[in-house]
Amino acid sequence: MAHSLVCPETVSRVSSVLNRNTRQFGKKHLFDQDEETCWNSDQGPCQWVMLEFPRCVCISQLQIQFQGGFSSHRGRLEGSKGNEGLCKIVDFYPKDNNSLQTFPIPATEVDRLKVTFEDMTDFFGRVVIYHLRVLGEKV
Numbered sequence: 001m002a003h004s005l006v007c008p009e010t011v012s013r014v015s016s017v018l019n020r021n022t023r024q025f026g027k028k029h030l031f032d033q034d035e036e037t038c039w040n041s042d043q044g045p046c047q048w049v050m051l052e053f054p055r056c057v058c059i060s061q062l063q064i065q066f067q068g069g070f071s072s073h074r075g076r077l078e079g080s081k082g083n084e085g086l087c088k089i090v091d092f093y094p095k096d097n098n099s100l101q102t103f104p105i106p107a108t109e110v111d112r113l114k115v116t117f118e119d120m121t122d123f124f125g126r127v128v129i130y131h132l133r134v135l136g137e138k139v
Helices: none
Strands: 013-016 047-064 072-080 087-092 098-121 128-138
Touching: 013 072, 087 098, 098 128
Parallel strands: none
Antiparallel strands: 013 047, 047 098, 047 128, 072 087, 072 098
């Protein structure tokens, strides 16, 4: 059974935050399980979330809940272990809606993961995400 792999020791970074307002729209809201909060990126051609896990994990699923109208048509998942460079794991294709979407991922061991969002549905290239979950097993 897959478990959430994001823990308090997981280091996260994001490409941008709307108006640099981290209190209202910061990365911490991706993982707080609160239906009222979200990460809201600033505008740009692509947006990304980087996760560095405290130990190696085996990912099997990615779950994302966007705000409709502020999603992307295409996403890319990349990962690495140790000092290796990031390698593409899979492309995924979200729908532009408010539902929690689940994307199966080929079982991959990583300690660093980058989720990149491209081809935004918003004219200015913003993305709004209420929940981001990485599921799998600890190695």
